[in-house]
Amino acid sequence: MSGTTAADAVGHDELATLRVVALDSGLTGEVKVSCAGLGERLDASSQTASRRLQRLDDAGLLAREVTGDGQWVTVTDAGEAALRREYEQYRRIFEEPTSVELRGHVTSGMGEGRHYISLPGYMEQFRDRLGYEPFPGTLNVELAEESLRRRAGMEAVEAVAIDGWQDEDRTFGPASCYPATLVADGGRYETVHAIVPERTHHDESQLELIAPDRLRDALELEDDEELEVHVGA
Amino acid sequence: MSGTTAADAVGHDELATLRVVALDSGLTGEVKVSCAGLGERLDASSQTASRRLQRLDDAGLLAREVTGDGQWVTVTDAGEAALRREYEQYRRIFEEPTSVELRGHVTSGMGEGRHYISLPGYMEQFRDRLGYEPFPGTLNVELAEESLRRRAGMEAVEAVAIDGWQDEDRTFGPASCYPATLVADGGRYETVHAIVPERTHHDESQLELIAPDRLRDALELEDDEELEVHVGA
DNA sequence: ATTACTAATATACGAGTAC
DNA sequence: TGTACTCGTATATTAGTAA
Numbered sequence: 001m002s003g004t005t006a007a008d009a010v011g012h013d014e015l016a017t018l019r020v021v022a023l024d025s026g027l028t029g030e031v032k033v034s035c036a037g038l039g040e041r042l043d044a045s046s047q048t049a050s051r052r053l054q055r056l057d058d059a060g061l062l063a064r065e066v067t068g069d070g071q072w073v074t075v076t077d078a079g080e081a082a083l084r085r086e087y088e089q090y091r092r093i094f095e096e097p098t099s100v101e102l103r104g105h106v107t108s109g110m111g112e113g114r115h116y117i118s119l120p121g122y123m124e125q126f127r128d129r130l131g132y133e134p135f136p137g138t139l140n141v142e143l144a145e146e147s148l149r150r151r152a153g154m155e156a157v158e159a160v161a162i163d164g165w166q167d168e169d170r171t172f173g174p175a176s177c178y179p180a181t182l183v184a185d186g187g188r189y190e191t192v193h194a195i196v197p198e199r200t201h202h203d204e205s206q207l208e209l210i211a212p213d214r215l216r217d218a219l220e221l222e223d224d225e226e227l228e229v230h231v232g233a
Numbered sequence: 234m235s236g237t238t239a240a241d242a243v244g245h246d247e248l249a250t251l252r253v254v255a256l257d258s259g260l261t262g263e264v265k266v267s268c269a270g271l272g273e274r275l276d277a278s279s280q281t282a283s284r285r286l287q288r289l290d291d292a293g294l295l296a297r298e299v300t301g302d303g304q305w306v307t308v309t310d311a312g313e314a315a316l317r318r319e320y321e322q323y324r325r326i327f328e329e330p331t332s333v334e335l336r337g338h339v340t341s342g343m344g345e346g347r348h349y350i351s352l353p354g355y356m357e358q359f360r361d362r363l364g365y366e367p368f369p370g371t372l373n374v375e376l377a378e379e380s381l382r383r384r385a386g387m388e389a390v391e392a393v394a395i396d397g398w399q400d401e402d403r404t405f406g407p408a409s410c411y412p413a414t415l416v417a418d419g420g421r422y423e424t425v426h427a428i429v430p431e432r433t434h435h436d437e438s439q440l441e442l443i444a445p446d447r448l449r450d451a452l453e454l455e456d457d458e459e460l461e462v463h464v465g466a
Numbered sequence: 467a468t469t470a471c472t473a474a475t476a477t478a479c480g481a482g483t484a485c
Numbered sequence: 486t487g488t489a490c491t492c493g494t495a496t497a498t499t500a501g502t503a504a
Contacts, residue, residue, distance in 0.1 A: 012245035013497090022326045035469065045499050050470060069468050087327050090320040093255045246478095268488065278480050283489060302487050469504090477497070484490075 009059045015082065017042060017052040018061055022075050022083055030074040077128055085131040088179070099232035100153040104143040104207065106216075106225045113138030113195070113208050121165040121172060126210070129160045130177060130193055134210040138195065139182075141207040141227055148205060154178055157232035160193070174198045182209065183228040186219040194231055242292045248315065250275060250285040251294055255308050255316055263307040324389050332465035333386040337374040337440065339449075339458045346371030346428070346441050354398040354405060359443070362393050363410060363426055367443040371428065372415075374440040374460055381438060387411055390465035393426070407431040415442060416461040419452040427464055 010018075020041055025031035039049035053073065056062035061079035065072045075083070116122060118136035127133050143151065159176035166172060177193040192211045196202070207229060209215060221227075243251075253274055258264035272282035286306065289295035294312035298305045308316070349355060351369035360366050376384065392409035399405065410426040425444045429435070440462060442448060454460075 012249045016245045019322060019326070023322060027326065034467090036467095046468095047470080047499055048497080051497085054470085066469065071469080083323065083326060087323040089252060089256060090316065090323055093252070093260065093316060094320050267486090269486095279487095280480055280489080281478080284478085287489080299488065304488075471503075472501085474500085475498080477495105479493105479495070481493090482491085485488090 010055055010061065010082075013042075014052050014055050014059075014061075015086065017049070018056055018075065018079055019083060019086075021062065021073055022079075025074060027075055027080050030072045032070050032072050034070045077124075081127055081131045084129070088131060095158070099230050100150055100157060102141075102143055102147040102150060102207065102229045102231060104141040104147060104227055104229065106221050106223055106227060107140045107142040107206065108223065113140075113210075116172070117195075117210060119172065121167070122162060122175075125162050126177075129162065132191065132212040134193075134212060135214045137214065138208040138210055139215040139221070141209060141229060143205050143207060151204065151207075154194070154196075154231050159196075162195075164198075177210070178231050180209065180232070181230040182211070182215060182219065183230065184219045184221055184225060186221065189213075189215060189219055192229075194229065243288055243294065243315075247285050247288050247292075247294075248319065250282070251289055251308065251312055252316060252319075254295065254306055255312075258307060260308055260313050263305045265303050265305050267303045321388050325391060328389055330391070330465065331386065331389050332463055333383055333390060335374075335376055335380040335383060335440065335462045335464060337376040337380060337460055337462065339454050339456055339460060340373045340375040340439070341456065346373075346443075349405070350428075350443060352405065354400070355395065355408075358395050359410075362395065365424065365445040367426075367445060368447045370447065371441040371443055372448040372454070374442060374462060376438050376440060384437065384440075387427070387429075387464050392429075395428075397431075410443070411464050412466075413442070414463040414466050415444070415448065415452065416463065417452045417454055417458060419454065422446075422448060422452055425462075427462065 017038070020038065021031065021033065024033070033053075035046040035049040035053070038053070039046040042049060042052075053062065053064060053071070056079070057064050059078075061076055061082055063074045063076050114137040117126075117134060117138060123133065157178050159178045162175040162177060164172055164174040175195055175197045177195050180192045180194050182189045182192045189211060192209050192215070195208050195210050209229070211218070215221060250271070253271065254264065254266065257266070266286075268279040268282040268286070271286070272279040275282060275285075286295065286297065286304070289312070290297050292311075294309055294315055296307045296309050347370040350359075350367060350371060356366065390411050392411045395408040395410060397405055397407040408428055408430045410428050413425045413427050415422045415425045422444060425442050425448070428441050428443050442462070444451070448454060
C-alpha cells in the first residue's frame with residue numbers, strides 16, 4: 001500500500017467516528033457534539049467517544065473547541081483527505097468500471113511538470129481531492145499509436161477537477177485528474193492519477209502521471225520501458 | 234439508530250477487511266486470499282486476518298471455501314448491503330446534494346397509507362421533524378418504467394428519519410421521508426414528502442406522498458394524471 | 467449538564483504450535 | 486506453504502470520579 005500519512009495513525013473505529021461528525025457538520029462547517037450523544041450513535045460509551053475524539057484531534061484529522069457544555073468540532077483538511085481515501089475505495093467497488101486501457105513507454109520529461117505540481121495552489125487541492133500529496137514530479141508516458149485513439153475514451157471516466165488559481169505574477173489553469181492504475185514489469189501501482197491540463201494545448205501523445213511515490217523508484221522503471229495505464233481503474 | 238442486522242455484529246476492522254476483499258473480488262466474483270497476504274494489506278498479522286475472515290463468515294457477510302493452500306472468498310448479498318450502507322454515507326458527505334426527477338401517474342390506493350399516517354406515534358414525529366401535520370392519507374404515484382431505475386438514486390438524498398414504535402398490540406416500523414416537489418398540470422406543490430418504509434418489502438414501483446393538504450384537491454388531480462416528482466428539491 | 471481522568475475488566479493481538 | 490488453534494501480553498472499554 002504505501003501512504004503513511006497521519007490517517008494511518010488512527011484505527012477504523014476512529015475513522016467511523018470522523019465520518020459521523022462529517023455527516024453532521026459537512027466538510028467545512030462545525031457542529032456541536034456531546035460525547036454521550038456521539039457514543040450512542042456509535043454504539044459505545046461516552047468515554048469511548050471522548051477518547052476517539054481526542055485521538056482524532058491528536059492525529060490532526062479533527063479540530064475541537066471544548067466548552068463547558070460540549071464541544072464544537074470541525075473536520076480538518078487532513079480529515080477530509082482521510083475520509084476521501086475511504087470514499088474512493090467504495091467508489092471503486094460500486095461504480096461502473098468505465099476504464100480505458102492505454103499502452104505506452106516511459107519517456108523523459110520528469111522535469112516540466114515538476115514545477116507546477118509542487119506549487120502550493122495545486123498541492124493543496126491534490127491533498128484535499130485526491131487524498132494524497134503527490135511526489136513533486138510527473139512520470140511521462142509516450143502513448144503507443146493504437147492508444148492515441150482510445151485516449152478519447154478517458155472523457156467518459158470520472159475525473160477529479162483541479163481548479164485554476166492565480167498569484168501576483170500570473171494565473172495557473174485548471175486541470176483534470178483521472179484515477180488510474182499503472183502496470184509495469186516491476187508490478188502494479190494502484191493510486192495513480194493522469195493529470196490533464198484543461199485549456200492549454202498540450203501534447204496529446206503523452207500522458208503525465210502523478211502518484212504518492214516517485215513511480216520510477218516504486219516500480220523500478222527504466223527509460224523506454226513498456227507500460228500499461230488503466231485509466232479509471 | 235437501531236438497525237440490528239448481522240452487519241452490526243462486526244466491528245469496523247472487519248468491515249475494512251470485507252472492503253479489501255470486495256476491492257479484489259468485486260461484488261459477485263470470488264478471489265483467492267491468504268491470511269498472510271491479507272494481513273499485510275491490513276497492516277496486521279496473519280492470525281488477525283484469519284480471525285477477521287472467520288468473524289465475517291460467522292456474520293454471513295462473506296462466504297469461504299477453505300482449501301489446503303488458501304481460501305476462496307466471496308462477498309455475500311448481506312456483505313454487499315453492509316458495504317453499501319457505508320458507501321451511501323460517504324456519498325452523502327462528498328456528493329453534491331442531488332435531486333432525482335421521477336415521472337409517473339396518479340393511482341388509487343389513497344386508503345392503505347391513510348391508517349398508518351394518522352397513528353399518533355407517527356403523527357407526532359411528522360409534526361416535529363417535517364414541520365407540518367400531514368393530511369391523513371397518501372397520494373400514490375405509479376412510477377414510469379424509466380423512473381424505476383432512477384429511484385435507486387433517492388438513497389443519496391438526505392431523508393428525514395421516522396422512528397419505529399410500538400403499542401400494546403404490535404410494533405410499527407421506521408420509515409424515511411424524502412423531501413420532494415410535486416409538479417402536475419394544476420401547478421406545483423413544494424412541501425411534499427415521499428415516505429418509504431424502512432424494513433418491510435414494499436412495492437418499489439409505487440411512491441407514497443404525504444403533504445399538509447390533500448394533494449388531489451390542492452392540485453385538482455385526476456386518476457391516471459401524469460406527474461413529476463422532484464425528490465430532494 | 468459537560469470532558470476526561472483512573473482503575474478494573476473485557477477484548478484483541480500475535481508468537482508459537484498443530485495439522 | 487496454508488488455516489486456525491492456545492495462551493501470555495497489549496490494548497480498548499467502561500464504571501466511577503473529579504473538575
